[in-house]
Amino acid sequence: ARTIEDAVRILEVIAGYDPADPITKVCQGKVPDNYTQFLDKDGLKGARIGVFRKYIDSPTTDPEVKVLTEKAIADLKALGAEIVDPFVIPDYEKLIKNIWCNLxxxxxxxxxxxxxxxxxxxxxxxxxxxxxxxxxxxxxxxxxxxxxxxxxxRDPPCLDLYQDSRNIAFRNAVLKAMAKHNLDAIIYPTWSNPPRKVGDFESPAGDNSQYISPHTGFPAITVPIGFTDGSLPAGLTFVGKLFAEPLLIKFAYAFEQATKHRRSPEKFPALQ
Structure with a gap:
């Protein structure tokens, strides 16, 4: 998607129960008919947002990504959000250990x-x-x-994230930490580093999208925050509680409309 509105219109098409995907049973009766109604330029006013610094203050985080993330946090404050910094998930490393199943x-x-x-x-x-x-x-x-x-x-068996004990424990820990501060969402850089060149296995990858959202089932949305090295885009991820898509849409859209960080790729003109 080029914009938050694009992403929301796609979500309206794909959201809902799919008989071929049993995990989607949990969303029955919880999907709004219209997600575009949540595109609100003032959507950040009064929002309580936690900053997950583990993904920002890592020793391998790219300095430019860190600067852009700190600027984004300041922008969120300016747009009316209440920031809880830092947001901590107790026992994070222990909880995510061996949480992956290779499917x-x-x-x-x-x-x-x-x-x-x-x-x-x-x-x-x-x-x-x-x-x-x-x-x-x-x-x-x-x-x-x-x-x-x-x-x-397998031992232990690979179950879906609503049945697997490891995922349940992780989800409960994140929920408890969010409840402690009465948070609507948490944020962190989508990637802590610029993209690696193909074949580069040595440089830090910094992909932060592999744990919190996938292993809790919580919705997430990414919005541009600027560029590193002149032309490589960086993003900020918002994660909310189960079925908090309306809130995330408000937050991301308000940020996007106020900051206007996106620019069209120079080497890829618009389609006719």
Whole structure:
């Protein structure tokens, strides 16, 4: 999406129950018919927002990303938000340890099977044997092939985030920390570092989108906060509680409209 409004219009189309995705059962009766009604330029007034500094003050955080994030926090204050800084999730490292389940092989095989006779490959092994992929991801693909057991057969089993005890514990810890400060949302840089070049496995990656939102089920939205190295975009992520999409839309839209950080990519003109 180019803008928050674009993202909201897409959300209106894709949000809701999908029989092919059992986890979406929890959203039944909780999805508004119209998300665009929450596009509010004054949406940050009175909002209580926590700053998750673990992703900002990391020793490997890019200095430019840190400067842009601090400026964004100041902008949020100026726009009427009450900032709680720092926001801490007690036992964060302990809670996220071993929280991941590698479902890549399982999910890719299911997807390819759903294509029927039109599938270019029948399973992940055929994809790997084809060699038609960047060397950058070769190791990850081959490691995925080593996962033999189905998700429910593993020890502990890989369950969805509403049944898995590790995800439940993490979600409860985040909720408790937010409740302690009566927060509407928490924020952190979407990435703590500029993107690495293809093939660079050594530079810090800084991807902050792999834990809090995916393993709690909480909604998240990212908004531009400026550029590093002149042309590489940086973003700020807002995370809210379950089904707090309306609030996040208000916050992100108000910030976007006030700061206007986005600019069109120089080498990619608008589509006709």
């Amino acid at each position: 890549f092989r399982h999910d890719v095989n299911n997807y390819l099977a759903s294509l029927g006779e039109d599938a270019p490959y029948k399973n992940l092994r055929e994809v790997v044997e084809s060699g038609l992929y960047s060397p950058y991801i070769e190791g990850r693909l081959k490691r995925a092939l080593e996962v033999k057991l189905r998700p429910e057969e």
